[in-house]
Amino acid sequence: MPTAVxxxxxxxxxxxGWVADAVALRKCITLCDDCDHKFNPRKxxxxxxxxxxxxxxxxxxxxxxxxxxKWVKTKAFIHESTHDSVGDDAPRRGRWASRRP
Amino acid sequence: MKVGYILSGGAAVIKRYxxxxxxxxxxxxxxxxxxxxGIKNATTTSxxxxxxxxxxxxxxxxxxxxxxxxxxxxxxxxxxAVLKAxxxxxATGNTQLNITTNTVASAAGTVVTITTGDPxxxxxxxxxxxxxxxxxxxxxxxxxxxxxxxxxxxAVVPFPYDLAVGDTFVLIxxxxxxxxxxxxxxxxxxxLTAVRADADAxxxxxxxxxxxxxxxxxxRRNSHLHFMLKDHVFGTxx
Numbered sequence: 001m002p003t004a005v006x007x008x009x010x011x012x013x014x015x016x017g018w019v020a021d022a023v024a025l026r027k028c029i030t031l032c033d034d035c036d037h038k039f040n041p042r043k044x045x046x047x048x049x050x051x052x053x054x055x056x057x058x059x060x061x062x063x064x065x066x067x068x069x070k071w072v073k074t075k076a077f078i079h080e081s082t083h084d085s086v087g088d089d090a091p092r093r094g095r096w097a098s099r100r101p
Numbered sequence: 102m103k104v105g106y107i108l109s110g111g112a113a114v115i116k117r118y119x120x121x122x123x124x125x126x127x128x129x130x131x132x133x134x135x136x137x138x139g140i141k142n143a144t145t146t147s148x149x150x151x152x153x154x155x156x157x158x159x160x161x162x163x164x165x166x167x168x169x170x171x172x173x174x175x176x177x178x179x180x181x182a183v184l185k186a187x188x189x190x191x192a193t194g195n196t197q198l199n200i201t202t203n204t205v206a207s208a209a210g211t212v213v214t215i216t217t218g219d220p221x222x223x224x225x226x227x228x229x230x231x232x233x234x235x236x237x238x239x240x241x242x243x244x245x246x247x248x249x250x251x252x253x254x255x256a257v258v259p260f261p262y263d264l265a266v267g268d269t270f271v272l273i274x275x276x277x278x279x280x281x282x283x284x285x286x287x288x289x290x291x292x293l294t295a296v297r298a299d300a301d302a303x304x305x306x307x308x309x310x311x312x313x314x315x316x317x318x319x320x321r322r323n324s325h326l327h328f329m330l331k332d333h334v335f336g337t338x339x
Contacts, residue, residue, distance in 0.1 A: 028157040028175035030115055049156065051104050051113060062115040076115055076175075078126075078156060085127035085294065086156045087102045 015066045022065060026079035035066030041064045041077045049076040052089040102127055102294055104154055104177050105327055108311070113177045115156065120172040123161045128293040129154050129306075130176060131182075132334050133292035138163075139172065145192070148306025151284045151330040153178040180336025183311050185325050186287075188273060190299040193291050198298055200235065201254075203268045210239070210259035213270050215252055222246070222254040224271060225301040232276040233315055234260065237268030241317045245276050258288040271320050273298040277310045277327075284331055285310045296326050307331035 015035070022029050023044045031039055041047055048058050062074045078086060107113060108135040119139030124130060129143040132150040138161070140152055159174035190199045201222075205214035213232060215222065232254055233243045244256035254272055275298075284307045288300035308328040316323035329335065 025170065026157065027173075028115065030175075051106050060115050062111045063117075076113075076117075076156070080156060082126040084124070086154075088103075094256070 014067075023079075026081060027067050027084075028079075029077045029078070030060065030062040030074045031066050032064035032069060032071040033075070035064055036075050038066065039077070045080050046077040047080055047083065047087065049078045049086070050090070059062050102156060102184045102296075104128070104156075104179075105183045105185035106149060107179050108181040108183055108329065109335055111179070113182065114179050115175050116153075116173050117173050118152065118160050120159045120174050123159065123172065124155050124174045125158045125292070125294075126155050129130065129289075129330060130174070140174070140176070142168075143289065143293055143306065145291060145293070146305050148287075148308065148330055149332050151333045152176055152335075153182065153330075153333075154184055178335055180333040181329060183327050185314065185327055187295040188298045188324050188326050189290060189295045190297065191290070192297065195295065197263060197273045198273070198291055198324065200321065201232075201270045203237075203264055204266060206266050207264035210262060210264055211256050213254045213264060213268075213272075215254075218273070220299065221251050222249040223251055225299060227254055227272045227274050229276060229280050230272060231276045231313060232256065232270045232272045233320055235269045235271055235320050237265055238262035239264070239268070241315075243313070243315070246272065248302050273312050273313070273324075273326075274300075275313065275328075277312050279310045284308070285328075287326070287328065296328075300315075 027090050058075050060076045061072050063070045105210035120263050121137040121139040121141045130140045130152050133140050143178050153176040155174050157175045159172040161172040189196045199220045201219045202216040227246050228249045230245050230246045234240050239262050241258040246254050247257040248255040286305035287304045287308050288297040309331045310328045314325040
């Protein structure tokens with residue numbers, strides 16, 4: 001069970017543990033371009049969040065859950081259970097075509 | 102509903118806010134009331150002082166526990182975010198849009214006369230809305246509704262072909278960008294994820310319609326409304 005989740009990451013926690021807490025809660029996770037390569041979304045049932053039209057790239061403005069900096073080149077990842085609610089409607093191709101049940 | 106795009110072409114801004122009620126992903130949320138813990142969900146008839154749209158879920162709790170999880174939800178807060186919501190015809194679920202079957206031929210191609218039992222064009226009011234032909238010679242073609250009464254909906258710009266008895270249409274109460282000076286409104290379904298095309302708009306949430314997204318292969322089940330939250334705390338707050 002994840003520990004207390006607050007808006008700011010808790011103290012005395014490794015960033016990876018904090019992100020794992022968010023994964024357990026199926027939260028939207030935002031990571032900066034220095035941190036996102038440490039996160040494997042497919043492995044934990046996540047996908048990159050794209051706006052429905054996907055026309056302006058994957059980046060959002062937010063604070064990074066890894067290093068906590070506020071950054072303009074942040075990627076948002078959503079849990080696949082929320083794909084139908086907030087994900088894009090674009091057809092998936094290639095390896096993205098199959099989603100976990 | 103989901104964020105379709107940002108009108109300015111910019112990136113989405115995602116903030117995390119404490120919730121004052123349990124929230125699900127893909128619903129509009131409103132600002133915090135005084136003496137409450139956080140933002141609140143929109144209601145089926147109000148989008149006043151909107152903050153944005155959620156992209157994940159949060160559970161609100163006031164129960165103290167060592168392993169408690171505070172309710173915090175991620176929200177896209179851009180006031181110019183264009184939201185995409187399924188258009189439905191009931192308070193719950195993804196009920197397909199209502200159909201209207203023409204009972205009087207219109208050689209001018211302007212007047213749709215309902216069949217008894219069809220939704221009445223002026224209750225809920227479809228004036229300044231849009232009708233799209235689903236079957237007949239004009240299939241897939243839309244026209245703005247400029248006059249309504251209890252049995253007819255009329256377009257001032259005619260359909261290109263005559264309207265025959267038995268032609269079917271879908272009528273919705275929105276057009277894009279909507280009449281100047283009088284805001285468009287929308288009622289939401291009870292789960293706050295879709296917009297109701299069958300609702301009386303008199304007490305509904307203020308929206309600015311950006312586009313009508315008809316799926317011409319399945320108009321009734323897969324048509325979406327693109328709109329912005331007109332009363333937004335980071336935009337034009339009223």
